[in-house]
Amino acid sequence: MPHLPTADPYLPHHGDPSWHAVHYDLDLEYDLVGNRLSGTAVITVEALTDLDRLVLDLAHLQVKKVTVDGRQPAKHAHRQHRLVVSLRDRIRAGERATVTVKYAGKPHPLVLRHHGDAGWEELTDGVIVAGQPHGAPTWFPCNDRADDKAAYTISVSTAANYTVVANGTLVRRTRHGSGETWTYQQVEPMPPYLATVQIGRYALIELDSAGRVPIHAAVPDSARADFDASFGRQGEMMACFERLFGPYPFPAYTVVVTDDELEIPLESQSLSTFGRNFLTGEWEQVRLVAHELAHQWFGNAVTMRRLQDIWLHEGFACYAEWLWAEDGGYRSADAWAAHHHARLDGLRKDLLLADPGPDLMFDDRVYKRGALTLHALRGELGDDAFFGLLRTWVARYAGGSADTADFEALAAEVAGRPLTGLFDAWLRRKELPALT
Numbered sequence: 302m303p304h305l306p307t308a309d310p311y312l313p314h315h316g317d318p319s320w321h322a323v324h325y326d327l328d329l330e331y332d333l334v335g336n337r338l339s340g341t342a343v344i345t346v347e348a349l350t351d352l353d354r355l356v357l358d359l360a361h362l363q364v365k366k367v368t369v370d371g372r373q374p375a376k377h378a379h380r381q382h383r384l385v386v387s388l389r390d391r392i393r394a395g396e397r398a399t400v401t402v403k404y405a406g407k408p409h410p411l412v413l414r415h416h417g418d419a420g421w422e423e424l425t426d427g428v429i430v431a432g433q434p435h436g437a438p439t440w441f442p443c444n445d446r447a448d449d450k451a452a453y454t455i456s457v458s459t460a461a462n463y464t465v466v467a468n469g470t471l472v473r474r475t476r477h478g479s480g481e482t483w484t485y486q487q488v489e490p491m492p493p494y495l496a497t498v499q500i501g502r503y504a505l506i507e508l509d510s511a512g513r514v515p516i517h518a519a520v521p522d523s524a525r526a527d528f529d530a531s532f533g534r535q536g537e538m539m540a541c542f543e544r545l546f547g548p549y550p551f552p553a554y555t556v557v558v559t560d561d562e563l564e565i566p567l568e569s570q571s572l573s574t575f576g577r578n579f580l581t582g583e584w585e586q587v588r589l590v591a592h593e594l595a596h597q598w599f600g601n602a603v604t605m606r607r608l609q610d611i612w613l614h615e616g617f618a619c620y621a622e623w624l625w626a627e628d629g630g631y632r633s634a635d636a637w638a639a640h641h642h643a644r645l646d647g648l649r650k651d652l653l654l655a656d657p658g659p660d661l662m663f664d665d666r667v668y669k670r671g672a673l674t675l676h677a678l679r680g681e682l683g684d685d686a687f688f689g690l691l692r693t694w695v696a697r698y699a700g701g702s703a704d705t706a707d708f709e710a711l712a713a714e715v716a717g718r719p720l721t722g723l724f725d726a727w728l729r730r731k732e733l734p735a736l737t
């Protein structure tokens with residue numbers, strides 16, 4: 302299949318820039334014992350150019366049937382994680398069509414050279430879906446681009462003694478025989494990589510949110526006693542971030558704690574997932590509780606247009622850790638900035654923050670140098686203008702995508718003067734600028 306599109310050079314052979322997904326309706330059935338997933342995806346497609354074919358991303362699962370507006374297409378072929386649908390009738394730019402894909406198989410993570418493995422993964426007793434950055438095609442056919450946001454309905458049927466958590470709001474829960482169907486609706490636009498399903502023997506609990514945002518947790522019974530050590534101040538943290546970043550951008554927030562240990566936590570839209578090893582209450586874990594919550598503003602509401610702009614997610618979420626340290630009475634952001642500046646100074650300086658390359662996009666130096674960039678900007682602007690900038694950033698771009706140039710332009714707008722020198726030094730040079 303020659304000439305298949307790549308939407309983002311950091312993620313070869315994923316995504317198609319010629320169409321936009323408006324809505325995904327995913328109806329999934331999952332057998333936990335046999336790790337068997339069968340699904341029907343109904344995708345509302347909008348053509349961005351005249352289309353005589355549609356390319357979707359779908360990995361490891363077998364396509365059973367494809368229809369376009371209820372009719373069989375000319376043909377479809379599925380190879381190397383791409384589903385190519387040749388259309389009987391051309392879809393003109395700006396027009397919409399409904400593509401239905403029935404599929405089934407044994408889902409498992411997709412391994413990529415630069416990015417490791419991501420996607421639908423079996424736990425000891427349940428499922429975790431870690432989509433970032435290339436895992437979405439392991440469980441539904443999609444246009445796998447960070448800059449293509451859609452609304453979702455995700456419906457999962459599985460054994461009745463399990464809890465299913467997905468993005469957005471639980472709108473229906475129906476028991477049938479030994480099974481149960483959980484239906485979630487995600488209204489706020491979301492890219493495929495932030496879509497998720499979490500299945501486990503979890504108790505659903507309501508946390509004391511101390512504010513306007515409902516906060517839930519899905520926790521194994523055996524981990525309930527330890528939960529508060531790391532998550533006891535989640536409501537307070539939410540209030541702090543709403544004050545600094547503006548209103549929490551989704552109707553509710555859910556924390557999932559898996560019974561398995563996980564190497565790192567992960568963010569999805571409107572929820573975050575942690576392993577049970579993150580419950581000791583040490584700063585190394587509490588900082589990640591802050592980090593994942595901050596991604597709801599920086600990464601999920603406002604999403605990078607291209608993966609090279611990852612510092613707009615990770616630098617901001619890392620800086621939020623220091624802000625929580627300051628507000629929560631642990632340690633000042635100044636002290637964290639000095640600490641990490643000294644550490645970075647001792648490491649190799651071969652990374653460009655504005656374009657780290659796919660190998661280094663999740664390198665810890667992207668996180669820390671990104672946070673230091675914001676700290677330097679805060680020093681330059683003063684607190685009022687700096688936090689005003691963060692709130693305007695979210696208010697202006699929530700629900701959409703943005704890039705580094707957008708952030709620099711907004712910062713200059715807020716400052717009332719260009720800040721090219723500061724951004725050049727931190728983003729586009731390899732040497733580490735001094736912290737003033």
Ligand SMILES: [Zn+2]
Pocket residue numbers: 592596614615618
């Ligand atoms: Zn992160």
